[in-house]
Amino acid sequence: MNKKLAAALSGGAALVLALTGCSDDSGKKTDDWAKKVCDEVKPQVTKIQQANSSIDQASEQKQSSEEVKKTDSAAFQKISGAYKSLAGAVDGAGAPPVDGGEKLQKDAVKELKSLSTQYAGLKTTVDKLDTKDQSKFAEGLKGVASKLDTLGKSGDKALSKLQSGELGKSMANQQGCKKPSGSSTGS
Numbered sequence: 001m002n003k004k005l006a007a008a009l010s011g012g013a014a015l016v017l018a019l020t021g022c023s024d025d026s027g028k029k030t031d032d033w034a035k036k037v038c039d040e041v042k043p044q045v046t047k048i049q050q051a052n053s054s055i056d057q058a059s060e061q062k063q064s065s066e067e068v069k070k071t072d073s074a075a076f077q078k079i080s081g082a083y084k085s086l087a088g089a090v091d092g093a094g095a096p097p098v099d100g101g102e103k104l105q106k107d108a109v110k111e112l113k114s115l116s117t118q119y120a121g122l123k124t125t126v127d128k129l130d131t132k133d134q135s136k137f138a139e140g141l142k143g144v145a146s147k148l149d150t151l152g153k154s155g156d157k158a159l160s161k162l163q164s165g166e167l168g169k170s171m172a173n174q175q176g177c178k179k180p181s182g183s184s185t186g187s
């Protein structure tokens with residue numbers, strides 16, 4: 001069951017990596033804005049990948065229900081904090097200097113804050129699971145996996161817009177927003 005959690009979590013990590021663009025250079029102001037955001041992206045993506053990895057390891061090592069609960073709870077807390085930090089980075093950078101930049105920024109911040117809140121909610125749900133009854137615990141994990149799946153598929157429109165066009169090109173050139181080469185997110 002925990003493998004479903006890990007698979008669903010990879011959707012969240014993909015959403016964070018959606019902040020990366022995919023092309024060449026742009027204007028100085030856009031590059032400066034992208035640098036402000038991207039300097040914060042890499043450490044947060046690392047936190048999310050570490051959290052995903054801890055969930056993977058918990059499921060692969062056949063840990064006790066209590067250990068799985070503790071691991072998942074800590075992972076969701078870490079992911080929630082990472083999304084909150086990403087929202088702060090986008091918010092703190094101000095509106096990007098592109099057409100509709102203020103709306104792009106507000107939408108991205110709203111989406112990232114929502115993801116943070118939803119992962120915090122998953123932590124609360126996991127914390128309430130009864131580990132003494134294996135079937136109730138497994139059923140509870142099924143519910144969490146279902147919520148994670150929905151969360152992983154949740155709209156990433158604001159982030160997609162943020163990473164498109166001129167802004168996306170500038171973000172792609174920033175070290176903190178470059179996709180890791182040859183590394184795995186664990187799922």
